[in-house]
Amino acid sequence: MIASSAVDKARVLGADWKDEIEFITVGLKHIKLWTLNGRNLTSQKGVYGSVPKEAHLVACYAFNKKTCVSGDAKGNLVTWSGRSATKAIKAHNGGLWALHSTKDKLFSGGQDGFIKVFNSKMEETEKIDMSKYTSFNPGVRAIDSNSKGVMLLGLKGGDVIN
Numbered sequence: 457m458i459a460s461s462a463v464d465k466a467r468v469l470g471a472d473w474k475d476e477i478e479f480i481t482v483g484l485k486h487i488k489l490w491t492l493n494g495r496n497l498t499s500q501k502g503v504y505g506s507v508p509k510e511a512h513l514v515a516c517y518a519f520n521k522k523t524c525v526s527g528d529a530k531g532n533l534v535t536w537s538g539r540s541a542t543k544a545i546k547a548h549n550g551g552l553w554a555l556h557s558t559k560d561k562l563f564s565g566g567q568d569g570f571i572k573v574f575n576s577k578m579e580e581t582e583k584i585d586m587s588k589y590t591s592f593n594p595g596v597r598a599i600d601s602n603s604k605g606v607m608l609l610g611l612k613g614g615d616v617i618n
Contacts, residue, residue: 461490461497470514474521482512482526489524489539500539507534507541518557519576525562527552533564535578547572547580554610556599565596565609590615 466484473479477492487502510528517524524536531548534541548566556563561581562574573582586594592613600608609617 472516474517480515480524482515484511487512487526503540505541507544513551513553514555516555516557518562527555527564531566545578554596554599563599565599567595569594571596589617
């Protein structure tokens with residue numbers, strides 16, 4: 457263990473590294489941006505401004521770690537600049553449960569059983585209906601890919617699809 461710190465009274469639901477010393481955590485009542493300095497951790501709370509404050513379920517750094525995005529319980533994809541929310545994009549009906557990024561794409565998965573693909577301008581470029589691939593609950597809980605671009609998906613109904 458490098459360092460340890462209390463995050464929030466509510467659960468931590470997601471975390472992602474930006475680089476070797478910065479990372480983000482999200483949860484039911486928080487979004488925090490962290491800096492590791494030796495064995496010390498410091499954090500700053502996210503500032504929502506005019507963006508609705510919802511429970512954040514997942515977060516990641518996208519597009520070569522230059523853009524921080526989070527997904528909330530209402531299905532919004534929220535972009536961040538530093539510790540300030542810049543905009544919310546309605547991406548899913550129900551919770552936004554999974555995020556994954558590659559060099560030039562952001563993938564979001566939701567309770568609604570869809571995977572949506574966004575470009576670096578945060579424009580939706582593709583929509584995949586996972587109910588076509590399973591007879592169980594198609595809610596998308598996990599998304600990952602390997603170095604060859606092969607996707608790996610975990611669905612709420614228990615399916616793992618690649």
